[in-house]
Amino acid sequence: MENEGLNLPNYNIPEDIQNVVSITTLDRLYNWGRRSSVWPLMFGLACCAIEMIAAQAARYDMARFGMEVMRPTPRQADMMLVSGTVTKKMLPSIIRLYNQMPEPKYVVAMGACASSGGPFKEGYNVVAGIDKFLPVDVYIPGCPPTPQALIAGLIKLQEKIDKQSIKKVRWYQKGKVDPNYVPMPILGPDLIDVRRNAEFKQVAAQTAQKEGEA
């Protein structure tokens, strides 16, 4: 086995079983397994999704990183690649999909829109970045990011996975993982983030007060 990432160096392996036996830590083995078969959710939002498809096609071939198995169902996916503009109308569906993904799960924000709202930030139906709702692991800049940039971002995600430790990861901690830990926003007169209800009330009270004074 010639896997540099997996083999722990500085360990004395007798010469006759070198290349047959490999000594490593559990963390490394565990992370090696996960990082080499990240299954993205088959999920395209906008223009960026087209570059995502291009990255899977022959020329760039994401399969080289073990990421070609796009799953159409969130139940089988490890990674949500938010590829495009997140609109308010679409947001509840995205959150639902995210909540349905089993741990471990990662979120990659592809492109300017998913990272910050991008060119459409000021739009009345646009959420200025998916990170307002989901924990994003990697941001990929670009509009759209080229397939090379996308792959670079995914390699960054792999590096992040490499650094995780089985003892500390969120999903093995008792009581840490709430199955619905991103509450569903509500589509009301505008997008209502239920986590901020108290704040909304306060602002409403303030404006009422100001008006009373005036």
Place this chain on the structure above:
Amino acid sequence: MTAPASTQTVDLVARFPGFVTADERPGNSGFIVKKENLVEVATAIRDEFGFDLLSNVTGVDYIAENKMEVVYHAFRTTGGPGLVFKVQAERSDPVEIPSLYDVWTGADFQEREIWDLLGVRFTGHPDLRRILMWEGFEGHPLRKDYKEAFFEEDVKPFKSRWPEGNHSYAEFKNPYRDNIKLPEGFDPDNYAPQNEDALYFSLERSTMDQGERALNTEHVVVNMGPHHPSTHGVLRVAVTLDGETVIGLKPVMGYLHRNHDKIGERNTYLQIMPYTDRLDYFNSMANNFGYATTVEKLMKIPVAERAEYIRVIMAELSRIQNHLIFIGMLINDLGSMFTPSLYAFEERELILDIFEAVSGARMMCNYFRFGGVVRDIPEDVLQKIKDLVHDRLPAKTDEMERLLNENEILIARLTGIKVLDAEQAIRHSVTGPCLRAAGVPYDLRRADPYSVYDRFDFDVAVRYNGDMMDNYLIRFDEIRQSLRILEQALKQMPEGPINSQKPQYQVRVPAGEAYGRVESPKGELGFYVVSNGKPNPYRYHVRAPSFINLTALETMCIGTKIADFVALLAMLDIVMGEVDR
């Protein structure tokens, strides 16, 4: 093939004295119809004057005159210039205008859009719900007095962005520090969101008049999307099934509504150009083409000769890659996962290389400027284009045909399943390959030639059965015709400047209105721009072919099996960026 563009204009005023007047505002054309007589006049326009295709319906909010105007653009499918008529209403609440749904079914979604974004209530519309925003959303965003949550100033460039050299964020100006805007005194705890009863009710209504049935089976409502691998993006469709047969269907969109019109109205003319790239993101060149043509029409400037050819070359290359992807994706939808689409993506990469070489970006080209294009084609890239057009693409198209066209499964799935017939297609304002596959040779490159298309020798691809097979094969025909155009364009392309104007950041556009349209790979792509002489357009509207073609989806699918639904949807070749804008 089509009749030469007639110059004779229609005199509506003489036909309807008293309630039709000519629109005499500077830069405007067409007729203003009294709203009480709208349906009568529209019926005459369709039946007596032969304008069978209602291409575009849109609204303009003239807030200073306290008027709301709805503009209609009708055309003849035999070609020639169009007819513009408008109807005005007082800007009171609610603004009411009679619906033209019964005259042209193609008005269906467009009227719903105007209701959603401008708050014009169309009386007599059978299903007037919001279409892009959700039911319960507060306000009508395209009204001029609607201010977005991140509102800074009416028009760009914003002076407020750098007060005394300090940058500030839009978030800091909003009380919620976010892109939201809630009504005064809003209490989230006591709010009950409106659910989707309206949608399901409208589904029921479409299936109600089925009459007494011999066998009373239970109907099942199936919801597909907005996250579904075969809906080509974030389209959602609610289908009512009787067994396996589709008996009712409503598309639900707006999941990618990025407020293109509203943002466009605040941008300067040139700033809109990169936004058009993001409409139909497979064909940014075609979108640029449509927008540039429209504004040039408004500015009355010529386009540099060489640039015209460059534009045609880029638009046709873009059409080829679009159709290749269509073919690949269709076969994907039919169940043969990935292989054919990988073939298509291979060719697409080569075409994108050319776009990248001339414009700097693979997908979002932002390549056209008013009066020309932004950069010339370098010599080596020109050689690459020639190689592609003369050798590689024809050979690959042949290969694709050889691989697919005689496949038994493909033939069995596609042949004989009706998409649309000519009459239905025209009534629903369907344009593009779907209309031509139904036997109507309506291609704007011939019917209403723009740019230099009148100089090329090519045939309008047309097929007559209107079934899925014809819709599929016509894409191959169009690729071949595009290659013919490309060959001629490459041969005839003159030397010379690539822009008739000086490069400029701010263009001066005289007051007036213009409707420009091009044949995008998906159909008629139109832009309606109203200028009031300022650096920003007063009204900017996109007539998106994907959006309007979707109007026919219900008619296409009713009576077919649910298994064919995905393929039927693929036939329309929609792109959500354009559907939702």
